[in-house]
Amino acid sequence: MATQRAQNAGKEWYSVSVETVRGMGLLLGILVLLAVGWFVYGGYERRSQERDAAQVIAETQELIQRLQSEEKASSFGQEYEAAWKSFQEARTDYSAKRFGPALKKAKWSYGVLASILDALALPGSTGQAQFISVQGGVEYRRGDGGDWEEARSRVSLRPGDYVRTADRGSAEIMFGDGTLYTVRPNTQFIVSGGNASGGAAEQSIEMDYGWVDLATAQKPSNVKTPGAMAEVKQDSEGFVAVDKDSNRGRFGALRGGIKLSTKDGLTREVGALQQVVQTGGLLSEPIPLPDQPEPVEPADNLALDLDRVQRLALVWQPVQGATRYALQVSRNHLFVDNVIDVENRARTRATLGVRGEGTFQWRIAAYDREGVQGPWSKPRKFRVASFKSGGGEKDNTPPELELEDVKSYGSIFIVLGRSEPGSRIEVNGELVKPEADGSFNKTVQLTKEGWSFIEVKARDGWGNETVRRHRVFVENP
Secondary structure, three states, X not given: OOOEOOOOHHHOOOEEEOOOOOOHHHHHHHHHHHHHHHHHHHHHHHHHHHHHHHHHHHHHHHHHHHHHOOHHXXXXXXXXXXXXXXXXXXXXXXXXXXXXXXXXXXXXXXXXXXXXXXXXXXXXXXXXXEEEEEEOOEEEEOOOOOOOEEOOOOOEEOOOOEEEEOOOOEEEEEEOOOOEEEEOOOOEEEEEEEEEOOOOEEEEEEEEEEEEEEEOOOOOEEEEOOOOEEEEOOOXXXXXXXXXXXXXXXXXXEEOOEEEEOOOOOEEEXXXXXXXXXXXXEXXXXXXXXXXXXXXXXXXXEEEEOOOOOEEEEEEOOOOOOOEEEEEEEOOOOOOOOOEEEEEEOOOEEEEEOOOOEEEEXXXXXEOOXXXXXXOOOOEEEEEEOOOXXXXXXXXXXXXXXXXXXXXXXXXXXXXXXXXXXXXXXXXXXXXXXXXXXXXXXXXXXXXXEEEEEEEEEEOOOOOEEEEXXXXXXXXX
């Protein structure tokens, strides 16, 4: 059968074969190469994850110290306590050498604390949200009369603000209570406020159309659609989708639960791995969702030598009742403008033709006989690089480097930027690990009061270097 071709020129390096690997000899050879790659680079990846966890924990500790000196921080008591608990769990996991969970919990704590600091810096903006990451076409508008502006990381959102994503746009937005929204392409909604309770307002949005995934923390979150109101309960994960033309809605819970109601008084309880479909004023009975697939191979963070490996097999466990699977391979964690995006995989494996360097993430989801899609698997990452010395014509073009924002908190600065994927990033001489799409953030603390500079360097594989310097004013508390 023909291979799955990429949709634009930038994707022609990669393809998916619809045929399984033939021959035990070839299969054995691939498995040997994968095993070699795992043992050679596994230790490096674990050390890298350890360094990342230690860095984020240290940066989170800095934000905690900063908040302890803020008199108004007590108005965000519940949010602060949730962030503190997650930070303590991150330190416990790190001490037990569980670096992956430690990194995840520290990042969540950091995001909540940074949101609190930004809220305190803008009087009257309690209950606001912030863009955490942006990919592709994403815009926001201040109320009904404002102009649409390009969204960037750390931009704040207040009640009455609009958010919309384009065909290849997606964003992560975090509210002050720790609720995290992932906004998919072709979506528009309004940030709406509720009654304040202990400082932060009740978090809610009003969807016009599109699809959002959300994960709540210590509080529930409300999503209003043209046909229903969904209360996503605390400590839950779910999704809400609204068809732009028909206003038909879908409400699904992956973990925890959702309480649905219509203006006519009809209600439904949506449990874990269930969804309800809203048509007009009617709500369907809860429908079971397929289970979440479990990736088998390759191992997460596998590093591949482009000069030795030309194919990579992606394998996952079958899901009971599934008739087909969706597969996505992307250069970014929001899975926008994907390298591979197919929904008709009948088998639980796919073979990639490896053609170029980069860092990629992949995930799969199952469909049942009625065409209902279940939750995506947890993404796994693999990296492709050429370790051969020499060869090829040298590229003399310096890498692109953009400083998107530098947030100031006295003597602490949060640097956000973007460079070419695969570039080595340093901020004031400290190595920073960028995301797969080249975006990065780094917290810097400067001790000398007065004017100073933050220097950011990006270096590509050929040794070409781009330097950006940003002037800042340091105020020690």
